[in-house]
Amino acid sequence: MLTREENEMLTRVGRGTPAGELLRRYWQPVAAAGELTDEKPIKAVKILGEELVVYKDKNGRYGLVGEHCPHRKASLAFGRVDEQGIRCPYHGWKYDHTGKCLEQPAEPESGGFKDKIKHIAYPVEKLGGLLFGYLGPEPKPLLPRWDVLAWEHGKRWIEVQEVLRCNWLQPMENSVDPSHLYWLHGDTAHLAPTMDHYEEEHEFTPFEHGIMKRRVTPGRKPGDPPIVDQHPLLFPNTLRHVFREKLFSGRLRHNLQIRVPVDDAHTQVFVVYFSPGESDHSPADGDAPWEYFPIRDEKGQYRLDHVLVQDAMAWETQGAITDRTQEHLGVGDEGIIIFRKLLHEQIDKVRKGGEPLGVIRDPQMNRIIEFDVINERIGLGGSQRRVA
Numbered sequence: 001m002l003t004r005e006e007n008e009m010l011t012r013v014g015r016g017t018p019a020g021e022l023l024r025r026y027w028q029p030v031a032a033a034g035e036l037t038d039e040k041p042i043k044a045v046k047i048l049g050e051e052l053v054v055y056k057d058k059n060g061r062y063g064l065v066g067e068h069c070p071h072r073k074a075s076l077a078f079g080r081v082d083e084q085g086i087r088c089p090y091h092g093w094k095y096d097h098t099g100k101c102l103e104q105p106a107e108p109e110s111g112g113f114k115d116k117i118k119h120i121a122y123p124v125e126k127l128g129g130l131l132f133g134y135l136g137p138e139p140k141p142l143l144p145r146w147d148v149l150a151w152e153h154g155k156r157w158i159e160v161q162e163v164l165r166c167n168w169l170q171p172m173e174n175s176v177d178p179s180h181l182y183w184l185h186g187d188t189a190h191l192a193p194t195m196d197h198y199e200e201e202h203e204f205t206p207f208e209h210g211i212m213k214r215r216v217t218p219g220r221k222p223g224d225p226p227i228v229d230q231h232p233l234l235f236p237n238t239l240r241h242v243f244r245e246k247l248f249s250g251r252l253r254h255n256l257q258i259r260v261p262v263d264d265a266h267t268q269v270f271v272v273y274f275s276p277g278e279s280d281h282s283p284a285d286g287d288a289p290w291e292y293f294p295i296r297d298e299k300g301q302y303r304l305d306h307v308l309v310q311d312a313m314a315w316e317t318q319g320a321i322t323d324r325t326q327e328h329l330g331v332g333d334e335g336i337i338i339f340r341k342l343l344h345e346q347i348d349k350v351r352k353g354g355e356p357l358g359v360i361r362d363p364q365m366n367r368i369i370e371f372d373v374i375n376e377r378i379g380l381g382g383s384q385r386r387v388a
Contacts, residue, residue, distance in 0.1 A: 002324040002340070010343055011167045011321050013261040014049040018347045023048060023236060024136035025356050027143045028260050029270045030054050030064060030124075031131045032158040032290035042086065044077035047133065049263045054124065054131055058083045063097035064133045066120030070101075095119045128272055129158045129288025130258075142360045144209075146234065147370045148256045148274045149284065156282035158290035159271040161308070168237060168261035170315040170322055171269070175239040176335030178202050178215050184310050204335045209358045209369070210235035211339060217377075230374040233339065235358045236346070237261070240371050244378045251275045252380065254373070257308075265320040271308070 002010070013020040030045045036056040044067055045052050051067040053076045063086060067075055074090035081087070085096035087103075093114075094103040099121030101114040123134045128149030134140045148156075164171065174180065178200070203214040214230040232240050239257040244250040256272045271293070274282070282288060295312045296302060303309045329337065346356040360366050374381060 001327050001329070004325055007321070007324045009347065010340065011169050012264055013168065014264070018351070019343070020048055021136075022343075022347050022350050022356060023261060025141070025350060025359060026136070026236060027125070027132040027134050027141070028237075029130040029258055030133045030260075032160055032270070033126050033129055033131050033287045034158070034290045035160070036062075036131075041081050042077055042079060044075070046262050046266075047268075048135060048261055050120075050135065052120070052122070052133075053077050053079075053086070054133070055079075055081055055086050057081045057085055057097070061097060062124040062126065062131060063095075064122045064124045064131075065095055065097070065099060069093055070117055070119055071104075093117075095121070097121060097124070126285060128284060129156055129282075129286070129290065130270060130272065142363065142366050144358070144360055145284070145366050145368050146238075146240070146256060147368055148240070148254050148272050150368045151254075151274055151276070152282055152284055153278065153280075154274055154276040154282060155280040156272065156274045156288045158288050159273070159293040160290060161269040161271065161293045161312075162295040163262060164267040164269060164295070164312055164316060165265065165320060166267060166316045166318065167264060167321040168259050168267045170318055171257075171259045171267060171311065172233070172237055172239075173336045173339060174311060174315065175233040176204060176211060176213055176339045177333070178213065178335065179332035180314070184314060185307050202332075202334065204338045206338070206342060207232070209371075210238075211335070211342065212372075213335060227376045228374050229377060230372065232371055232373075235342065235356075240373060242373050242375050242378075242380060244380075245275075251277065252378075269308075 009018045031054050042055040053067050054064045069088040071093050078089045079086050087094040092105040099119035101117035104114045107113045125143045201216040205212045211233045217227045237259045242254045254274045258270045260268045302313045
């Protein structure tokens, strides 16, 4: 278990908090690019406790600025865009993507008042159908070109999930918690929980992008070779995974599940899917089809026939922020212990002015970052990881 102080350190995400400052060293998705259209080019977003708007101006350039206008605090989510930037709906003050105030219609031009105004603004980049914002200190790092975001030989699409009513650390600890698989997902994933699964071997290996999780399960029949499942937690808040649309015959669905802290008690999950296929082409720098994925039905009940909703139920029912002073970890929680230790180490590194794990500066190391994902249960070996 953790002390109350340790739990606070790992869960709070506001500016100036230990985990908040660590998370700000990484690019975080703020929207699917396809959410911004000519008819609706502005979206209000909240990330790491900050209220912002992301917008697309009439020249196709993206901006990420504070939601509330510095003049009288009206919401820019109801503003309008032109070729230069975004204009407040209340008094018409206009800002560009850097936060520079361009116009103040009711103020004399000669006074130079607008030159004294600097609005909150953050860099935005598009990759794999998502818009990413960087809320940390300059110089900003490179946006990682992870395989699912950068591959082009197939079909890519986005799910924007209903906001989770829980802290970001709950879904991320789940990423290194393999013992839940058969009990939470067994029926849906065609896995029958049996005592044989206590014979599984689990390995959690820190590497340059996070923690590689490897599960080795005894063969289905006596004499059968063991079954390997390997995929990484990408530090600090992403899970890289793969499954098939049908257990053995369907197309592969590689995916990234990015768990973005909205605030201390809410998390926005973006899922990027990619199915390899020679007949499809998805430009890495283009938009991608997207859909909203509700966790609850029209009656407010969890849609528990979906694997991702089963996870959401487990995370939310731990409480808005899990009270880890009351938990009792066992042998099966080794991955969680390793992840918390890694978080402690990286928070400390940032406090001392260092660069945390997985931050990329060298373009040569960022062409396409491919991960050795294996899931032999669905027929995917390490040498076949990109085969449909």
